Structure formats: C-alpha cells, structure tokens
Amino acid sequence: MSRGKPCPEQLDLSEGLLTAVTTSEATKCDGVDARNYGLVDGLPCAKEFFSKVVDVRPEQVILGGNSSLNMMYDFILRAMQFGVDGESTPWCKLDEVKFLCPVPGYDRHFAICECMGIKMINIPMHADGPDMDMVEKLVSSDASIKGIWCVPKYSNPQGVTYSDDVVRRFAALKPASKDFRIMWDNAYCIHDIDDHGESLLNILDEAEKAGNAEMPIMFSSTSKMSYPGSGIALLAASEKNIAYFKKQMFFQTIGPDKVNQLRHIRFFGDADGLTAHMKKHAKLLAPKFATVCDGLEKELAGTGIANWIRPHGGYFISLDVYPGCAKRVFELMKNAGVTMTEAGATFPYHKDPQDSNLRIAPSFPSVDDLRIATEILGLSVKIAAAEKLLGKF
Amino acid sequence: MSRGKPCPEQLDLSEGLLTAVTTSEATKCDGVDARNYGLVDGLPCAKEFFSKVVDVRPEQVILGGNSSLNMMYDFILRAMQFGVDGESTPWCKLDEVKFLCPVPGYDRHFAICECMGIKMINIPMHADGPDMDMVEKLVSSDASIKGIWCVPKYSNPQGVTYSDDVVRRFAALKPASKDFRIMWDNAYCIHDIDDHGESLLNILDEAEKAGNAEMPIMFSSTSKMSYPGSGIALLAASEKNIAYFKKQMFFQTIGPDKVNQLRHIRFFGDADGLTAHMKKHAKLLAPKFATVCDGLEKELAGTGIANWIRPHGGYFISLDVYPGCAKRVFELMKNAGVTMTEAGATFPYHKDPQDSNLRIAPSFPSVDDLRIATEILGLSVKIAAAEKLLGKF
Numbered sequence: 001m002s003r004g005k006p007c008p009e010q011l012d013l014s015e016g017l018l019t020a021v022t023t024s025e026a027t028k029c030d031g032v033d034a035r036n037y038g039l040v041d042g043l044p045c046a047k048e049f050f051s052k053v054v055d056v057r058p059e060q061v062i063l064g065g066n067s068s069l070n071m072m073y074d075f076i077l078r079a080m081q082f083g084v085d086g087e088s089t090p091w092c093k094l095d096e097v098k099f100l101c102p103v104p105g106y107d108r109h110f111a112i113c114e115c116m117g118i119k120m121i122n123i124p125m126h127a128d129g130p131d132m133d134m135v136e137k138l139v140s141s142d143a144s145i146k147g148i149w150c151v152p153k154y155s156n157p158q159g160v161t162y163s164d165d166v167v168r169r170f171a172a173l174k175p176a177s178k179d180f181r182i183m184w185d186n187a188y189c190i191h192d193i194d195d196h197g198e199s200l201l202n203i204l205d206e207a208e209k210a211g212n213a214e215m216p217i218m219f220s221s222t223s224k225m226s227y228p229g230s231g232i233a234l235l236a237a238s239e240k241n242i243a244y245f246k247k248q249m250f251f252q253t254i255g256p257d258k259v260n261q262l263r264h265i266r267f268f269g270d271a272d273g274l275t276a277h278m279k280k281h282a283k284l285l286a287p288k289f290a291t292v293c294d295g296l297e298k299e300l301a302g303t304g305i306a307n308w309i310r311p312h313g314g315y316f317i318s319l320d321v322y323p324g325c326a327k328r329v330f331e332l333m334k335n336a337g338v339t340m341t342e343a344g345a346t347f348p349y350h351k352d353p354q355d356s357n358l359r360i361a362p363s364f365p366s367v368d369d370l371r372i373a374t375e376i377l378g379l380s381v382k383i384a385a386a387e388k389l390l391g392k393f
Numbered sequence: 394m395s396r397g398k399p400c401p402e403q404l405d406l407s408e409g410l411l412t413a414v415t416t417s418e419a420t421k422c423d424g425v426d427a428r429n430y431g432l433v434d435g436l437p438c439a440k441e442f443f444s445k446v447v448d449v450r451p452e453q454v455i456l457g458g459n460s461s462l463n464m465m466y467d468f469i470l471r472a473m474q475f476g477v478d479g480e481s482t483p484w485c486k487l488d489e490v491k492f493l494c495p496v497p498g499y500d501r502h503f504a505i506c507e508c509m510g511i512k513m514i515n516i517p518m519h520a521d522g523p524d525m526d527m528v529e530k531l532v533s534s535d536a537s538i539k540g541i542w543c544v545p546k547y548s549n550p551q552g553v554t555y556s557d558d559v560v561r562r563f564a565a566l567k568p569a570s571k572d573f574r575i576m577w578d579n580a581y582c583i584h585d586i587d588d589h590g591e592s593l594l595n596i597l598d599e600a601e602k603a604g605n606a607e608m609p610i611m612f613s614s615t616s617k618m619s620y621p622g623s624g625i626a627l628l629a630a631s632e633k634n635i636a637y638f639k640k641q642m643f644f645q646t647i648g649p650d651k652v653n654q655l656r657h658i659r660f661f662g663d664a665d666g667l668t669a670h671m672k673k674h675a676k677l678l679a680p681k682f683a684t685v686c687d688g689l690e691k692e693l694a695g696t697g698i699a700n701w702i703r704p705h706g707g708y709f710i711s712l713d714v715y716p717g718c719a720k721r722v723f724e725l726m727k728n729a730g731v732t733m734t735e736a737g738a739t740f741p742y743h744k745d746p747q748d749s750n751l752r753i754a755p756s757f758p759s760v761d762d763l764r765i766a767t768e769i770l771g772l773s774v775k776i777a778a779a780e781k782l783l784g785k786f
Binding site: 003005006008011012014015018019021022023024026027033034035036037038065066067069070073074077078080081082092108111112115116223227228229230248250251252253254255256257258259260 | 396398399401404405407408411412414415416417419420426427428429430431458459460462463466467470471473474475485501504505508509616620621622623641643644645646647648649650651652653
C-alpha cells in the first residue's frame with residue numbers, strides 16, 4: 001500500500017503494446033523513420049494523439065521519454081541554471097527561491113525542490129483545491145515565490161479535482177514575479193475509477209484568456225495507462241514556452257524514443273480505444289478502492305478520529321488520523337507487517353505539522369490483502385488515538 | 394553526408410528488436426517486472442550485458458534512456474548546479490569554468506559547454522590522440538579547467554583511436570583541480586568497418602591504478618548498434634561516482650525504459666551475437682567509406698592541398714583542405730546540391746582557426762550518391778584552393 005504502482009493485472013492490459021510495431025515497415029509514420037535520430041519534441045502523429053488526451057493543441061506539446069518526473073526535474077534544473085524564459089534571471093542567481101506546496105501532496109515534487117534548495121511553503125488543500133486566498137495573497141506579494149506544485153485532477157493523495165473556480169483563479173493570478181510558473185502535474189487526467197468521473201478546466205486556455213499564457217506548464221504521462229517504466233511523458237505549455245524549451249532541449253538530446261510513441265498510438269488506436277482501455281483499468285481498481293474505503297468506513301466512521309475522501313479517480317486515498325498519531329500508526333502497521341507510505345512523506349521536508357496524514361495506495365495489493373490491511377489500519381488508528389489520549393506518547 | 398546517421402538498411406538489421414519481447418511473460422527478468430517502476434540504474438541483466446561491451450564491471454554502470462548525449466548533458470548541468478561529487482563547489486558558483494576540447498571534435502559536446510557558459514580551449518589532435526603535452530601542462534597548472542571531451546575510439550571526426558600511451562597519460566593526469574573530469578565518450582567502442590579493428594585501453598582500470606578512479610566518466614550507447622532513436626545509453630564510472638550519480642538521479646526519474654533494455658539483450662543474445670550484428674553494419678558501411686576514401690585519393694592524392702585518414706571504424710572521415718578554404722568548399726558543395734556538415738562545426742564556437750576542416754559522414758547516402766558527391770567534393774577542394782591561391786577571396 002506504499003506506492004502508486006499499477007498491479008500486474010493492470011500491466012497485462014497493455015500486452016498489445018509489445019506487438020503494436022513488429023516490422024521495419026511499421027516504423028514509418030508521417031514520412032518519418034521513427035527508428036532514426038530527430039524530432040526533439042516527438043512524432044507529429046503522437047503529438048496529435050496525446051494533445052487530445054490532455055485537451056490541448058499539438059503545437060503546445062513536447063513528448064518526452066518515459067518519465068514526466070524527468071521533464072519536471074529538467075524544467076526546474078534548467079530554470080535554476082538558465083532561467084525559465086531566456087529573459088528572467090536564472091533562479092540559482094537569486095538569494096532565495098520559494099515554491100508553494102499544497103499539502104498533503106506528492107513527495108517527488110517536494111524532493112525536487114529540496115534538492116535544488118528551493119524553500120517550500122505549505123498551502124492547505126480544501127475539497128475544491130488549494131486555499132486560493134492564501135495562494136493569491138502570497139503570489140502577489142512575494143517576488144521570490146517562483147512556482148507552485150499542483151496535481152489538479154484526482155490529486156495525490158486526496159483524489160480532489162480542482163473546481164472550475166479554483167482553476168480560473170490560478171489562471172488569473174497576478175504574481176509579483178514575472179517568472180512565476182504553475183507546475184500543473186496532470187498525472188491522472190483520464191484516470192477515473194468509477195462512473196462519476198470528474199472534469200478539469202483547461203488551465204492553458206484559461207491562462208491565455210487571462211493574459212497569463214506563459215504561466216502554466218502542464219505535465220502528464222501514460223505511466224498509468226500503459227507501462228509505468230515504458231510509457232510516454234508529455235509537457236504542454238504556450239507556444240512561446242514550447243519554442244524556448246525546444247531550443248534548450250537541442251543541447252540535451254537528439255530526440256525521444258519515437259518507436260515507443262508509435263507503439264502507443266497504434267495500440268490505443270483512437271480516443272475511443274483509449275477510453276475503453278482506461279475503463280479496464282478502472283474495473284481492476286474500483287474494487288480495491290472500494291475495499292479500502294468500505295473498510296475505513298466500517299472501522300472508523302463515526303469515531304471522530306479520522307477523515308478521508310472516497311475518490312472517483314487517481315491512485316490514492318488520503319487518511320487524516322488523530323493529530324500527532326500518523327507516525328505511530330505507520331509504526332504499528334509496520335510491526336504488523338504492512339508497509340505504508342512513510343508518515344510525513346506527503347509534506348515538504350517530510351514534516352507533517354499535525355503528524356496526521358497517511359497516504360494509502362490501493363492499486364498494487366490484492367483485494368484480499370487490502371481487506372486485511374485496512375482492518376489492521378483501522379485498528380492501528382484507534383490504538384494510536386487511544387494511546388495519545390492516554391498520554392502514552 | 395552531413396550527419397552520422399545510419400542508413401535504413403542498417404536499421405533494418407535490427408528488425409528483430411521489435412519482436413524480441415512480445416508477451417507479458419517475457420517482460421520478467423531477474424525477478425523484476427520490467428514493465429513497472431523502479432531500478433534507476435537499469436535492469437541487472439542488461440547492466441551485466443552492456444558492461445561487457447565497454448569492458449567494465451556491472452557495478453560501474455548506469456543504463457539510461459535512449460541518448461548518451463542526454464547523460465552527458467545531465468552530468469554537466471548537475472555539475473554546474475550541485476558539483477561533481479557532493480563535496481566540490483558547484484561549477485556555477487565559480488568565476489570561470491574551462492574545458493579542453495581536442496579539435497576537430499564533436500559539435501554536440503562543444504554545444505553543451507557553450508550553452509553552460511563553459512569556456513573552451515582547443516587542443517590539437519595527433520594520429521594517436523590529443524596533444525598530451527599540452528593537456529598535461531594545462532590541466533596541472535589551471536584549476537579552472539574542469540574537464541576535457543574525448544571520443545577515444547574512432548574519434549569524431551578523424552577516426553583516430555587513442556594509443557595505450559595516450560590513455561595511460563590521461564589516467565595519470567595530475568589536475569590542479571580536484572574535480573577535474575574526463576568526459577570519455579566511447580560512442581564507437583565496437584564500431585569497426587573492416588578487419589583491422591583497433592583496440593582501446595580501459596580508462597577506468599588505468600585511472601584506478603593511477604589513483605585517479607573518480608576522474609574518468611565513460612559514456613556509450615547502442616544508437617549505432619540498434620536504433621539511433623530507440624537504443625540504450627550507458628554511463629560507466631567508479632563505484633563511488635556511480636553511488637553519487639544514483640543519489641542525484643533519484644530526484645529526476647523513477648527509472649529508464651527497462652522493457653527496451655530487455656528487447657536489446659534478448660535480440661543481441663550474447664557477446665558473439667552482438668559481434669556478428671556489428672559485422673553486418675560493417676559490411677554495409679565499408680563500401681561507403683571505401684567509396685569516399687578512394688574518391689578522395691583519386692581526386693586529391695599528391696595535390697598537397699588536402700589531408701585525411703582512412704579510418705578503420707566509426708562514422709566519419711575528417712578532411713583538411715587548403716587553409717582558409719573550408720567555408721568556400723562547403724559553399725561550392727551547397728551550390729552543387731550536396732549538404733555537408735557546416736565548415737567550422739567541428740570546432741568550439743564554430744570557429745576553425747585555419748578554416749580548413751570538413752567532416753564527411755558517409756553512412757546515410759547510397760554508394761552511388763557518395764561516388765558523385767566525392768567527385769564534386771574533390772573538384773570543390775581544388776577550385777577553392779585555386780581561388781585562394783589566386784587571391785580571389
């Protein structure tokens with residue numbers, strides 16, 4: 001239950017990917033030989049396909065290797081060294097660079113900031129997205145704030161989708177710093193787990209309308225559509241941004257794996273094919289999420305010592321336990337033989353100020369294992385709270 | 394003739410790569426599901442296989458994505474931001490960083506330095522490698538010199554393999570700067586084009602013996618074994634270096650495309666399989682190199698206005714024309730409809746001080762096209778020299 005890792009049965013759904021391109025002839029597309037060097041931003045036909053998945057124009061897209069985390073890291077590292085747009089000061093030359101971090105959030109985002117020495121500021125998450133009053137106030141008053149991390153749909157770990165109002169407020173931000181950027185990690189863009197799929201407003205369109213076209217940088221990938229290790233990552237941004245990124249990328253690579261891009265579009269076929277494919281994932285995931293949510297309900301509903309949201313998509317369930325007890329719950333679970341994401345991991349610097357949040361990742365274990373694990377979890381949450389109330393730690 | 398790009402017939406040799414892994418079951422190796430996340434340094438079995446190709450130990454290897462250029466760029470960018478070893482000052486914090494560049498050399502190496510603001514110093518190339526007297530003198534006296542670019546086997550563009558003596562002198566360098574690094578781009582490690590294949594001493598072993606284990610960073614890839622766009626890149630270095638790089642890479646990626654690594658080792662099979670495969674490449678390349686070298690011989694031998702070496706491997710022929718004439722030759726060729734690598738491209742800042750060097754890349758065009766192009770080239774070299782001697786430019 002520790003990582004958002006698809007289970008083998010989910011991976012088996014994409015077996016057809018392995019045989020989607022099997023002949024030299026089949027490696028040709030758009031008059032391009034996908035096997036050879038070139039096309040730093042990816043195959044035109046693949047850009048066309050994946051731009052639709054995240055609802056942007058092909059001209060706004062760069063397709064990368066197998067990791068959107070890699071594209072995010074590269075964006076930040078290049079911002080440090082060269083600046084975000086060829087005009088602004090490189091961040092490494094500034095006295096201080098700060099990022100806003102809606103919490104709880106994704107540990108890998110925070111780790112990037114930490115390794116670069118970017119100072120992180122916690123922003124509370126609400127049911128409709130980050131606390132926008134706080135975001136607006138900070139961003140408009142402090143020019144050292146250069147960015148914010150967002151997982152806008154089925155957020156990691158709460159499963160919250162930002163409301164239209166929140167997206168529009170993001171798009172309309174008036175940053176004190178001209179090179180403020182929104183890191184829009186749209187990792188779960190089409191990752192519904194039931195029939196109540198949520199929809200997310202297009203940040204690139206909204207930002208353009210608000211005169212902030214260059215502000216959002218969107219990321220996504222097929223990691224949880226096809227194979228986590230062998231998928232395709234995507235960056236989407238304004239055409240001006242894309243032109244600058246391509247200029248920078250020229251120095252780094254002669255292009256991504258285009259044969260694998262071809263495999264993906266041939267395997268998915270079209271938008272309907274991809275939708276049908278994602279429904280198969282949902283069918284495998286839904287019972288797992290239900291098992292955990294039902295289990296939490298059964299063990300903890302009405303106790304007043306735990307909160308969680310039943311998500312309609314994504315990969316996680318966020319559980320807030322009695323304040324001061326998350327680490328203890330993690331420990332109790334560990335002693336019982338159940339590995340969870342470490343308490344604190346969902347916060348910058350691994351510091352949950354309330355020591356309350358735990359992230360549950362139900363995708364990998366079996367339903368039976370999840371049932372038992374959730375029972376133990378419920379018990380652990382109650383034991384920890386009781387211990388706390390009794391002043392035992 | 395402008396780029397070191399394999400021709401379609403060469404790519405067809407690797408058609409079997411496309412069907413080397415076709416079932417979910419076949420994605421398992423070393424108890425690992427190659428489809429899922431993990432293993433930032435690559436699949437153990439693939440590390441085992443490719444470490445032998447470049448004659449190092451598996452523990453000295455990190456397998457990357459499809460581009461060794463990407464691994465080199467990342468190494469330099471991280472050196473700028475974080476320093477090379479977790480102890481030294483990040484290069485971006487220094488007043489000046491310099492690199493030595495044996496010339497003529499690979500334009501993409503020089504481009505990385507240029508974009509980072511690293512000052513480049515030309516080092517003449519001899520028949521056995523770079524001018525080591527000059528390298529030793531500079532490296533031992535100037536602490537702002539942080540690195541040198543090397544293509545030690547079948548060098549780009551001369552096709553020169555560094556002699557054992559040169560490799561040992563590299564390994565025994567006594568740099569003024571503790572964080573001086575040798576960028577050892579072993580791109581053509583097994584890329585013979587005839588039966589007179591040359592051999593290269595192992596720089597990692599030699600450096601270790603000389604007490605300089607951390608100094609060399611080796612790079613290689615399968616770009617010109619399988620597919621240029623869909624191959625596997627490799628970095629090899631001391632185990633101490635590897636441990637540090639893996640720690641840094643944790644922030645960047647959850648791992649490379651391991652299914653593609655499996656495809657490669659299943660397709661090549663074993664060392665003999667890879668050797669046999671490389672012989673097929675050689676069979677396609679040899680007549681092309683012969684056509685160009687014979688053509689140059691026929692047109693220019695004995696004229697005293699041009700020099701070149703007939704290489705035994707690699708992807709290029711380096712042609713030195715009458716001083717001050719390379720740009721004019723490029724122009725004459727262009728007017729005649731033949732695209733060559735731009736004159737100057739083989740030097741830092743695109744500045745060939747002699748305006749004399751041209752790089753010929755025979756792999757992509759057909760033998761017939763190469764015959765005609767070499768004839769035109771011979772003619773252009775003679776016309777340009779005559780014009781120069783007559784004071785026409």
